[in-house]
Amino acid sequence: xxxxxxxxxxxxxxxxxxxxxxxxxxxxxxxxxxxxxxxxxxxxxxxxxxxxxxxxxxxxxxxxxxxxxxxxxxxxxxxxxxxxxxxxxxxxxxxxxxxxxxxxxxxxxxxxxxxxxxxxxxxxxxxxxxxxxxxxxxxxxxxxxxxxxxxxxxxxxxxxxxxxxxxxxxxxxxxxxxxxxxxxxxxxxxxxxxxxxxxxxxxxxxxxxxxxxxxxxxxxxxxxxxxxxxxxxxxxxxxxxxxxxxxxxxxxxxxxxxxxxxxxxxxxxxxxxxxxxxxxxxxxxxxxxxxxxxxxxxxxxxxxxxxxxxxx
Amino acid sequence: xxxxxxxxxxxxxxxxxxxxxxxxxxxxxxxxxxxxxxxxxxxxxxxxxxxxxxxxxxxxxxxxxxxxxxxxxxxxxxxxxxxxxxxxxxxxxxxxxxxxxxxxxxxxxxxxxxxxxxxxxxxxxxxxxxxxxxxxxxxxxxxx
Numbered sequence: 174x175x176x177x178x179x180x181x182x183x184x185x186x187x188x189x190x191x192x193x194x195x196x197x198x199x200x201x202x203x204x205x206x207x208x209x210x211x212x213x214x215x216x217x218x219x220x221x222x223x224x225x226x227x228x229x230x231x232x233x234x235x236x237x238x239x240x241x242x243x244x245x246x247x248x249x250x251x252x253x254x255x256x257x258x259x260x261x262x263x264x265x266x267x268x269x270x271x272x273x274x275x276x277x278x279x280x281x282x283x284x285x286x287x288x289x290x291x292x293x294x295x296x297x298x299x300x301x302x303x304x305x306x307x308x309x310x311x312x313x314x315x316x317x318x319x320x321x322x323x324x325x326x327x328x329x330x331x332x333x334x335x336x337x338x339x340x341x342x343x344x345x346x347x348x349x350x351x352x353x354x355x356x357x358x359x360x361x362x363x364x365x366x367x368x369x370x371x372x373x374x375x376x377x378x379x380x381x382x383x384x385x386x387x388x389x390x391x392x393x394x395x396x397x398x399x400x401x402x403x404x405x406x407x408x409x410x411x412x413x414x415x416x417x418x419x420x421x422x423x424x425x426x427x428x429x430x431x432x433x434x435x436x437x438x439x440x441x442x443x444x445x446x447x448x449x450x451x452x453x454x455x456x457x458x459x460x461x462x463x464x465x466x467x468x469x470x471x472x473x474x475x476x477x478x479x480x481x482x483x484x485x
Numbered sequence: 486x487x488x489x490x491x492x493x494x495x496x497x498x499x500x501x502x503x504x505x506x507x508x509x510x511x512x513x514x515x516x517x518x519x520x521x522x523x524x525x526x527x528x529x530x531x532x533x534x535x536x537x538x539x540x541x542x543x544x545x546x547x548x549x550x551x552x553x554x555x556x557x558x559x560x561x562x563x564x565x566x567x568x569x570x571x572x573x574x575x576x577x578x579x580x581x582x583x584x585x586x587x588x589x590x591x592x593x594x595x596x597x598x599x600x601x602x603x604x605x606x607x608x609x610x611x612x613x614x615x616x617x618x619x620x621x622x623x624x625x626x627x628x629x
Contacts (some may be wrong), residue, residue, distance in 0.1 A: 405571065405627035432619040437521040437528065439615075441571065441622030448619060 196341025198284040202350055205281050207274060207305045218314025221307055223453040224373040225300065229446040230257040233321060239449075242267065243321035248294055249402045252387060253330035255294040263320035276312040277305050282350060283340070290340035292328070293348075293387070302353035302372030347388035359468075362457075366465030369458060374451075379443070380410050382475045396474030405442065406477060413471035425463035426456070510568035513559035516552045523548040524618070527611050530604070537604045546601070549594035549614055557587045573627045583625055590617040 194200060222228070233243035243266075244259040261267035268276070275286040283290060283297035291297065303311070333339055353372055355364040370376050381389040382398030396416070397409035409416035417425060424435045429451040432440050440448060451459060523545040529535035530542065560576050560583075576583050597610030 400628050404573070407628050431528075431615075432622075433524065433528070433615075437524040438517075439521075439524075439618030439622050441619075441626030442573075442628040443623075444628065445619045445623030 196338045198288055198290050201341045201344045202282040204278040210306055210309045213313030214310045215314050218310035221311045221373050222314050223450045224369055226450045231260045240318045241321050243323055244325035252334045255328050256325040258325050261321035262316045266324045273309050277308045280308050290337045296375040296378045299375035362461045362464050366461035369462050370465050379407050393474050396472040398475050409474045411469045411472040422463040422467050426459040429459045509559040509564045510570050513556050516556050519548055520552045531608050531611050542601050542607050543598050546594045546598035550591050553587045553591035557584050571626050573625050576625050586621045
């Protein structure tokens, strides 16, 4: 009996120790090798800032200047409410004190300078595809923007989601830290589009259904699903019948520029903010994104909830 | 006999008025579709795929102002759900902002009707007017 208790205790301790080791940010999600970086290219950083939609979440809500990154926007989820933090170059309230390595660590590994896990509501799961050089360019651009005072309210997450260590377990299960690998059998345009869609554009983060732990269901990636913020339905953007199969490449590029569908409906909700960002990209980049999207195999997404019986 | 016919007629008018009134979701969708159809014509002109035609252009802005006048009233409290509506709850939470957005759309359309005399002025006015689509949908419409 006593031996059994000791055995159980040993197992429990081993389990706890294992949890701590395995959910350690440095163990579960080591940052990429940075090496020596050239002088940052601020213009490229500006382009990535638009492609990444940074302002959509981090610009201070309720004012028109999208370069004021004071944070505070509320992002609903099944796990609680997130508040996008201040990422302006303010030294106390923003990321003004962050070094390039800190920024790369956050963007590519989801780890804060204090060594804590960041919640994947911040899509480092996609941003990790950007190279350290690209991320350094992005930071250099953000540093040219106004420093905004004030902090966003803390996230409102119920137990156990308020324990950041839990994210370590989530990363073990779902986080792939590999950078973008171009496909040499495809054209340069396709590879550029694949990089923009999968990496900075993080299209899959909204256009995919998620499992009960909030991770993207890989089998139906890009096939749409219920809006993770809890209202409406996000469309399928694969080449399936209810997706983009009937859209031409130029029609997709047009939507990313003006927000108009081929039927001249104008996209709403958070896609309107996405279009505001993609409209700033060079036309060649929008066409590249369209080229990649046209190559996605048709995938049937999760079934939509039954339509109401009453007409109209 | 005449009286019966008159009563029947009165009832028929009344009923059809009620039917028309009772389906605001379908009505607002139709109005929005007319805006979309006008935008298709306008975009073709702006891109140089169709010739500039002053009368046609006035017609496009007229569709916009007509819709801007008509649509805000088509969101009664009993039309928050149903009919596959993509209206966001914010339409009802922020009626003032919603109406202001349509007033701006109407003003931009009126300005366009007055100022668009050639392709260059049309492009500018059409751009201004259609910016309202995205900004209003962003706030007052959910993803579909």
